[in-house]
Amino acid sequence: MYDRKDLPLKVSKGREYAGKEYETVYFGRMSEDDVPPYRSDDETKHSNFIVELINVFGELGGFDEWLRVFTYKAIDPKTNEQTVLPFKLMTIMLSNITAIYHHLNQDLVAKLVPSIKEAISLRFKVISNRDIKDLDKEIAMKFLQKAQELLCQYYKAQEIYEFLEVAELELAFKFLTCQYLEKRLKGINEIKEISEKIEFHEHLARTGNTQVLLTSTKCTKYLNAKLFIKWLVDNKFFELILGDSIHIEIIKRCSDILKFMAKYETIPLQIIDLLWSACEGKHEAILRALVGMIVDISSSLTKEGANRLHAKILSLPQEELNEIHLDLIKGFAMYTLPQEEETISFHSSGSTADSGKSNYFRSKVNNVNSSLEGDKDPSKEVDEKNFFCVPLLWNLMQDSSHVNSHLAEVALVALSSILKERPCQKLRRLYLHKALENVKKHESASQCLTLIYAILKDSYYDTQFEYENSLKSILKELDTKFGLLELLIAEIESYHARAKKALESSKDYNKANTALRDTALVGKYTYHVNFSNHLEFLEFLISYENYSLDLSEKLVERLWDVFIVDALFNEDQKLFLKWISPRYNARTGETNFILPKNEAQTFFINILSNKNKLDPENLSPEGFSCFNSYFKVINELEGNIRTGKNAAFKVLNLNYLGKQQLWDLFLTCKNRETLEQIVRLIVECHLKLDDSLEAQKNVLWEELVSKCMGYLKEGYNNKNELLINRGVLLLMKFFDKFEGKSDNTEKKPEEGRISSYSFNIAVVLRPANISKTVQISLNQTIGTLRRKISEAFELNINEFKLFGKSNLIDREDDDKIFHHVGFTGPYSIQKIQPVTGSEGGAAHPKNIVASNPEYIDLLFALLSSDNSGMR
Amino acid sequence: MYFVDTVKLIWDVLMRLPTNESIKRKIYKMEEPCENIFDQKNIYRMLYCLHIAEDFIYDREKERTK
Numbered sequence: 001m002y003d004r005k006d007l008p009l010k011v012s013k014g015r016e017y018a019g020k021e022y023e024t025v026y027f028g029r030m031s032e033d034d035v036p037p038y039r040s041d042d043e044t045k046h047s048n049f050i051v052e053l054i055n056v057f058g059e060l061g062g063f064d065e066w067l068r069v070f071t072y073k074a075i076d077p078k079t080n081e082q083t084v085l086p087f088k089l090m091t092i093m094l095s096n097i098t099a100i101y102h103h104l105n106q107d108l109v110a111k112l113v114p115s116i117k118e119a120i121s122l123r124f125k126v127i128s129n130r131d132i133k134d135l136d137k138e139i140a141m142k143f144l145q146k147a148q149e150l151l152c153q154y155y156k157a158q159e160i161y162e163f164l165e166v167a168e169l170e171l172a173f174k175f176l177t178c179q180y181l182e183k184r185l186k187g188i189n190e191i192k193e194i195s196e197k198i199e200f201h202e203h204l205a206r207t208g209n210t211q212v213l214l215t216s217t218k219c220t221k222y223l224n225a226k227l228f229i230k231w232l233v234d235n236k237f238f239e240l241i242l243g244d245s246i247h248i249e250i251i252k253r254c255s256d257i258l259k260f261m262a263k264y265e266t267i268p269l270q271i272i273d274l275l276w277s278a279c280e281g282k283h284e285a286i287l288r289a290l291v292g293m294i295v296d297i298s299s300s301l302t303k304e305g306a307n308r309l310h311a312k313i314l315s316l317p318q319e320e321l322n323e324i325h326l327d328l329i330k331g332f333a334m335y336t337l338p339q340e341e342e343t344i345s346f347h348s349s350g351s352t353a354d355s356g357k358s359n360y361f362r363s364k365v366n367n368v369n370s371s372l373e374g375d376k377d378p379s380k381e382v383d384e385k386n387f388f389c390v391p392l393l394w395n396l397m398q399d400s401s402h403v404n405s406h407l408a409e410v411a412l413v414a415l416s417s418i419l420k421e422r423p424c425q426k427l428r429r430l431y432l433h434k435a436l437e438n439v440k441k442h443e444s445a446s447q448c449l450t451l452i453y454a455i456l457k458d459s460y461y462d463t464q465f466e467y468e469n470s471l472k473s474i475l476k477e478l479d480t481k482f483g484l485l486e487l488l489i490a491e492i493e494s495y496h497a498r499a500k501k502a503l504e505s506s507k508d509y510n511k512a513n514t515a516l517r518d519t520a521l522v523g524k525y526t527y528h529v530n531f532s533n534h535l536e537f538l539e540f541l542i543s544y545e546n547y548s549l550d551l552s553e554k555l556v557e558r559l560w561d562v563f564i565v566d567a568l569f570n571e572d573q574k575l576f577l578k579w580i581s582p583r584y585n586a587r588t589g590e591t592n593f594i595l596p597k598n599e600a601q602t603f604f605i606n607i608l609s610n611k612n613k614l615d616p617e618n619l620s621p622e623g624f625s626c627f628n629s630y631f632k633v634i635n636e637l638e639g640n641i642r643t644g645k646n647a648a649f650k651v652l653n654l655n656y657l658g659k660q661q662l663w664d665l666f667l668t669c670k671n672r673e674t675l676e677q678i679v680r681l682i683v684e685c686h687l688k689l690d691d692s693l694e695a696q697k698n699v700l701w702e703e704l705v706s707k708c709m710g711y712l713k714e715g716y717n718n719k720n721e722l723l724i725n726r727g728v729l730l731l732m733k734f735f736d737k738f739e740g741k742s743d744n745t746e747k748k749p750e751e752g753r754i755s756s757y758s759f760n761i762a763v764v765l766r767p768a769n770i771s772k773t774v775q776i777s778l779n780q781t782i783g784t785l786r787r788k789i790s791e792a793f794e795l796n797i798n799e800f801k802l803f804g805k806s807n808l809i810d811r812e813d814d815d816k817i818f819h820h821v822g823f824t825g826p827y828s829i830q831k832i833q834p835v836t837g838s839e840g841g842a843a844h845p846k847n848i849v850a851s852n853p854e855y856i857d858l859l860f861a862l863l864s865s866d867n868s869g870m871r
Numbered sequence: 872m873y874f875v876d877t878v879k880l881i882w883d884v885l886m887r888l889p890t891n892e893s894i895k896r897k898i899y900k901m902e903e904p905c906e907n908i909f910d911q912k913n914i915y916r917m918l919y920c921l922h923i924a925e926d927f928i929y930d931r932e933k934e935r936t937k
Binding site for chain 1: 876877878880882883885887889890892893914915
């Protein structure tokens with residue numbers, strides 16, 4: 001037993017403060033169930049000594065003084081504010097009491113702890129602005145922790161959790177309301193953290209996991225969603241956040257709290273009003289943050305809330321709208337789309353928070369998709385009123401709206417993306433009809449076509465089967481009702497007429513002034529955009545495989561008249577000619593046709609060969625390119641030519657279609673670049689002959705030479721220099737091509753780099769087996785190789801066939817670069833047996849001219865003629 | 872006169888052709904008077920003939936053996 005006499009100092013008089021209710025060997029009070037721990041003698045002595053000191057401390061008035069200091073409060077005469085102890089000091093003092101708590105007598109504890117609790121409560125109530133400035137949140141939180149540690153030993157835990165969690169919330173609110181941003185951010189973060197803890201609390205409570213609920217530090221013990229929301233409302237939390245001291249960083253953090261509110265209860269209309277009025281007069285960054293917050297909560301609004309917000313959005317004057325407003329409109333529209341039934345059940349089962357209350361957009365049973373599409377009037381199938389802001393976006397994208405073209409475009413893009421959403425299945429059909437009605441009336445047609453195109457391309461299934469969501473079905477429906485091609489071409493004509501009228505009043509207008517294409521001549525969109533939209537959509541319609549929409553001859557002619565005959569800009573002609581020409585698709589290896597193949601010949605004859613439709617004198621390279629492509633298409637269809645890889649072709653029948661037209665163009669075209677192309681095609685038609693025409697080659701070449709010399713003669717006789725030039729040009733090109741000279745005169749960079757690498761190529765003449773060597777650079781053409789071989793063997797270029805790896809190397813490969821062929825020999829050649837009755841050497845077109853004295857005399861006559869006044 | 876370009880083009884055609892055998896024979900055989908062969912009235916024909924004569928001078932042996 002402890003013997004006070006053993007102590008060196010006689011300190012306490014009794015056990016009034018500690019050690020009265022237990023044996024000192026137990027080292028402090030125990031609860032009823034506790035088993036006394038084993039203590040060594042030293043520990044017991046130590047414990048006795050502590051009890052002694054506590055009693056002495058108490059007898060000397062220590063506890064009274066401690067309590068006096070801990071509960072200290074006074075009025076600062078300068079500020080007239082109540083002052084209390086700093087948190088740090090109170091934390092230390094609490095630690096002291098906590099450390100000896102187990103030794104204290106019950107009656108002392110009963111006197112101390114309620115006062116401590118009161119002091120703690122007071123401490124949180126009287127945090128002044130000056131306190132806040134210097135207050136470290138971590139210290140305050142540590143203080144709360146210490147308080148919890150102590151108070152939980154005396155009070156029921158639930159009572160203390162309530163006390164402390166509310167105190168924590170109050171502290172966070174104090175931070176939030178102070179004038180220092182740093183502290184305010186800490187305050188909002190703290191409230192956000194508490195809301196997250198409450199969410200976890202709700203989750204645990206919902207799942208019945210009470211054990212974790214009692215022990216986890218990640219959830220609140222007392223605060224629940226209902227209490228927290230009440231606290232937010234009572235403390236006018238959102239009024240504070242969105243009031244005069246509004247700050248972007250706080251708004252960003254506030255969004256989650258608002259969503260919390262929406263999740264567990266409804267967002268009151270007052271808060272919607274508050275949010276809306278907070279937007280007024282704010283600069284861009286804050287406005288964006290507020291708009292982001294409104295959009296975030298849109299999906300959680302009640303029907304009344306959504307209607308309230310919708311009304312506010314509609315009240316905005318169009319003239320004052322900007323991109324941020326459009327973001328709001330789009331976001332609000334998107335997040336308030338009616339949901340489908342299966343989506344509703346998914347949400348409901350996943351959240352019991354929703355089970356007690358169903359907000360409008362999740363609970364609303366959507367029956368808009370319940371019936372099948374078909375002949376029904378789309379406006380009776382769906383009620384636009386169920387789709388907030390969608391009609392507004394439609395109005396904004398119209399030419400008649402009061403927003404600029406950029407915002408109209410933003411509205412169009414927003415509307416397109418909304419209509420792609422699944423709940424808009426019926427609505428998009430309605431909008432397809434509305435947009436086509438507009439096109440029919442030539443109102444805002446460009447944007448309507450863009451919208452139609454976007455909907456059709458992205459929202460319907462590309463399949464050959466007909467069902468409500470197939471592209472084929474909707475195209476059929478729209479075509480039946482509107483006559484899509486006729487409608488579109490009528491719109492193109494109408495736009496053309498209006499643009500023409502607008503251009504007539506422009507003093508800067510001429511067909512070469514491309515800058516005017518980038519101005520809005522009619523409506524909100526530029527001429528260029530209208531032009532592209534029209535053709536792009538037309539191409540989409542006519543190239544869709546599963547629903548046949550073919551341009552008839554008449555429709556093509558109407559298009560031709562708009563874009564070629566009565567073109568407003570030269571650029572239009574170029575682009576249209578390129579558009580209407582068959583296009584080789586390198587990826588698929590196929591040629592895509594704008595016109596149906598069976599219309600190609602009619603088009604070639606009635607349009608491309610018609611001087612009133614395509615001016616041959618001023619034919620542009622693009623114009624001839626179009627002519628050339630259709631020339632090849634129709635002749636291939638007739639079996640007159642065969643096209644191969646790289647669009648090279650061979651003539652199979654010398655009576656090919658368009659021959660006369662080609663020669664007419666040759667004689668009339670004044671454009672030098674176009675003329676070069678015409679000459680190239682004529683020469684190709686004479687050189688790229690199928691083997692079946694071998695016997696007719698020489699005659700054909702003689703005819704060509706004769707024709708060229710005929711032009712020279714006619715030019716000489718009639719003093720027509722143009723004719724002479726044409727004859728010489730064709731003749732020289734014929735010589736060039738005959739000798740394998742390439743049009744590939746320009747070296748590409750990578751070919752230039754390797755130009756110095758030359759090879760000695762072995763060439764063997766079969767069957768005589770005479771071998772020779774020719775030298776060639778990697779960047780030279782096969783044509784050059786052929787020419788060098790002809791020189792080495794003293795043969796005309798057309799007197800032998802060239803083989804590589806036993807494969808015939810055709811003349812059409814002459815333009816290929818040697819290193820692309822990749823074969824360095826040996827090559828072999830075989831003489832071509834001359835056709836009976838003709839001399840092999842004489843077949844060269846040069847020899848045809850050189851051996852004819854009449855031709856030579858004509859050339860000298862041309863050189864020496866005195867042709868004054870001749871052009 | 873033609874434009875220079877046209878004259879040049881025709882001359883280029885002429886130069887690309889093999890030598891006209893009839894004219895060459897006349898020059899090599901020299902059976903006609905020089906004034907007839909080298910016709911001064913047609914400057915281009917004369918120039919053409921002079922080219923042939925030049926070839927003959929530089930490569931007489933080869934031409935003789937032909």
